Amino acid sequence: MQALVIVAHGSHLNPDASTPTYDHADTIREAGVFDEVRTGFWKEEPSFREVLRTVESDEVYVVPLFISEGYFTEEVIPRELRLDEWDLEAWDSDGTSATHATFEAADVEKTIHYCGPVGTHDAxxxxxxxxxxxxxxxxxxxxxxxxxxxxxxxxxxxxxxxxxxxxxxxxxxxxxxxxxxxxxxxxxxxxxxxxxxxxxxxxxxxxxxxxxxxxxxxxxxxxxxxxxxxxxxxxxxxxxxxxxxxxxxxxxxEALTADVLIERAADAGADVGDAIEEVREKTRTVGTxxxxxxxxxxxxxxxxxxxxxxxx
Structure with missing residues (x-):
């Protein structure tokens, strides 16, 4: 079984901050390529620290819904996910080129494929x-x-x-x-x-x-x-x-952001079938x-x- 976990900042003050995260998660669930699609937040529930405990799959692709590499993607998220072997050099990034790194999360007995943020992906x-x-x-x-x-x-x-x-x-x-x-x-x-x-x-x-x-x-x-x-x-x-x-x-x-989340997971080895093409077609709704x-x-x-x- 494979799961996708989308991690985002969220907010205690702005109820709309998490809306895109939920929307993209729903779009990806409808594509049916992951056995589970979960969301985790820094300022909402479930938290980064607890989100892996909501997942049953033993193969987990974690994609940060963040714009750039930095404090959250390099320090906060790996720490809260308890990626004990995390080392920034695992990404071998120049600041925009992080792709993924794989770790064993011993406390939940899962393989975690930790991906770079959506904001720096070419898509x-x-x-x-x-x-x-x-x-x-x-x-x-x-x-x-x-x-x-x-x-x-x-x-x-x-x-x-x-x-x-x-x-x-x-x-x-x-x-x-x-x-x-x-x-x-x-x-x-x-x-x-x-x-x-x-x-x-x-x-x-x-x-x-x-x-x-x-x-x-x-x-x-x-x-x-x-x-x-x-x-x-x-x-x-x-x-x-x-x-x-x-x-x-x-x-x-923008609804097409769901495609980038899938592409990040696919780059890390997830089997996504035709989901990328399907999501691109489904989200092609152009209007004011x-x-x-x-x-x-x-x-x-x-x-x-x-x-x-x-x-x-």
Whole structure:
């Protein structure tokens, strides 16, 4: 038997923080390739420390639903899962290239295939593009349109910015969009000045965050000038200094993210059959993002922002 365990940050304060995790788990369960699909959280139940005890399978693929490598993926999760032989060198990573490492979790007598975070997998570039398709309602979006991939950026974790640049460079190499730039909240180039970086009139802005929280639904919209007060919402697209800004929700809320979770497990040796193709087909529902131009009361969620690697 093989199981997939999706581990994410969660939040005590923002009830929407875990919604993408549950949604992707449901999508993968419906694909039927794992005998079990479980979720575990840092700030919700079941916890990282207990989640393996909810699994009956003896072969377990653990995939972090995090944006970048860093404190949580390198220290917290391995410690809480009791991967006693964990050594960062097992990933042999340059900060964005972690794939997987296999350990025996003696206390639960299971083989644990610990995978790199979804946010650095090559397939996440496709999710970013799909997010652009969703918010514009155009499955062919690209010609005459620019793309901004937005991340947190922080001196505490340089890998946070590496992940954003990785995908911006990969998408730029596709030659699909007129211009592609990586922008940040807390380092240069800053998303506040989004219109300064593009000549193209139409700009799609996709935040590389796992879930929508105060950064994606409050800070970034106000910083870009989409609205003076996030509580009043904003138009999609919004007119800002001669540009039309199409602002998408967090990339991790895109249904195609479920495919990346499966691909991470497959890279570690999981038998997933045709699930990757099936999930890609099932999630190919293109239409205007109903949440792209409105906001809810997300609150100031310190829990979900404890590490820039986690995303909102």
């Amino acid at each position: 996440m570039s496709d999710v970013i593009v799909r997010r652009a398709e969703s918010v514009t309602g155009d499955p062919e979006v690209g010609e005459g349109v620019a793309l901004a991939v937005v991340g947190h950026g922080t001196e505490r974790n340089e890998n946070s910015a590496k992940a954003v640049r990785l995908h911006a460079d990969r998408i730029d190499a596709m030659d699909r969009f007129e211009e592609v730039e990586a922008l940040f909240m807390d380092e240069d180039p800053e998303v506040d000045d989004v219109t300064d970086f593009f000549e193209t009139e139409d700009v799609v802005v996709v935040p590389l965050f796992v879930a929508d929280g105060y950064h994606t639904q409050e800070d970034i919209p106000e910083d870009m000038g989409l609205t003076e007060d996030y509580r009043t919402g904003w138009e999609t697209p919004a007119e800002v200094e001669g540009h039309r800004i199409w602002y998408a929700g967090a990339v991790g809320t 993002d109903p949440d792209a131009g409105t906001t809810g009361d997300t609150g100031r969620d310190a829990d979900a922002e404890a590490g820039a690697e986690a995303g909102d």
